Amino acid sequence: MGKNVRTVNHRHLGRVLAGAAVAATATAVLIGVTLPDSASGGEGSGGGPQGSAAEQGQAARQLPGVVESPPAQGKTGKGRDPLTDAELKRARTLTLGQSFRESGEDVTGGKGPEQLSTDLAELTPDEVGAAAPPRRADVTYYDYSDDTYVTKTVDLGSGKVERTDTQRGVQPPPNRDEAREAARLLIADKLGQELKKDFKDATGKALTSPDQLTVTGFVYRTGVDGPGPAATRDCGKHRCVRLFTKVTDGGPWIDTRQLVIDLSARSVARLGS
Template sequence: MGTLVRRHLGKVVAGGALAVAATAAMLAVTLPDQAGAEGSDRSTAAGSTRQDAVAPEGRVEAAPDEGSEGVGSDPLTDAETARAEKIALNSNGLRSSARDVDGDRGPQRLSTNLAENELGATGDAAARRAEIVYYDYKKDAVIAKTVNLETGKVESSNTAHNVQPPPSLAELSEAARLLIADEHGKGLKEDYKKATGKKLNGPGDLDLSGFVFRKETLADVPSDLKECGKHRCLQVVAKVKSGPWIDTRAFVVDLSARHVGRVG
């Protein structure tokens, strides 16, 4: 089972690389050229808004009630997810020892998914298992736990440093909050005001996405971002709700050190 968890962590990292590539491709199409940006710390608002898709007419039926337990390779039910996360948090004192992105007690949950199913010795399908991935900001470590949903026990736990899975929405929101409050966020706030006529009050005013900053992609890494990779560092992609993109790719938020740096 330890091999299974290590394999999962490897897939998480690979998935993060794909996410970076996909996001970069998206930005190349949707964001404007930075060559004409004013000032070294300016962000840039795209000049047009995106038309929201209109749903076709038709009757929308409520989703059927899901059972408390899934079957086979079905996705985890809400009940299974909640139960697995509770079991994982209560194992080995994780709830009290780790810290989340806000510095509160307990690790930052990144994902909860159905673990890869392995056949038993008789060829029968094994019990359903949930795999929960956390980030512990106290130790700058990724923790993956596999919970057997039949026995209610943690079957394996793996801790890894210098591994950076894709960010959670809570992490992106906190990174955006730090950027908005920082001197580097001045251009972001100005461009939001130009696009909306309103003051940017916080992350809730934006549609957010983003990715882990990979310092190995740069020939010259700023000294204040040297710890990225060991630290949890994100680049936030911001968009005015129902409005233009605001280019914030030049800024890197070190969530571990709670510091905002600039690249490029």
């Protein structure tokens, strides 16, 4: 009898959280599209060509005698075709650069900023309708060294980084690596004990790695998503996420929505505490 009740409860929880996850995913996509434009304000660095030259100069001073050749063109698209695999790779290589790679920090604390997205950039009004408009890419990063959201626009033909926009307090949806790192931090934290207990009850095995879970991350910002406890007061300035957590291979959902993982501070807090 007890086993049947637990199975029903797991299935019910799975349905509830699955519905919430779909709704939250749609919200996260909208936030990811609208936030950068609405939050740009006066905080962007407006690096443009001068910013790019400064970065190259700094890299040269840091590593004298090291000259990086631009990546090969590879297969290119035409007009407004989606970016090809070769263009995606070229855009990321060109926008990362030696200086940014050395100074930036990713979600695990490694060198180089966390790369979030690469998209075909919009045309300027005078380029619309041109027979062969330039192909540019917008590449976005989150730099954990100073909690900044960085967008770099590169001309894929010339290889020139035309614009660099740096913003604070802008939090697009986390990528897969960020969600995985959040799960790893949660498992290692004392507030992850309930997650590990529920996992053991569901599978009979100990939870030791994020690879045992399917996780989806959603941004948490104090003041926007609720007042939150004192431990989350920097969320919004910091990169904070909540997780929808599911046992892999068709297992049940485990409710971790009350836990906030601050990826910048590498800490975990509970809402309502």
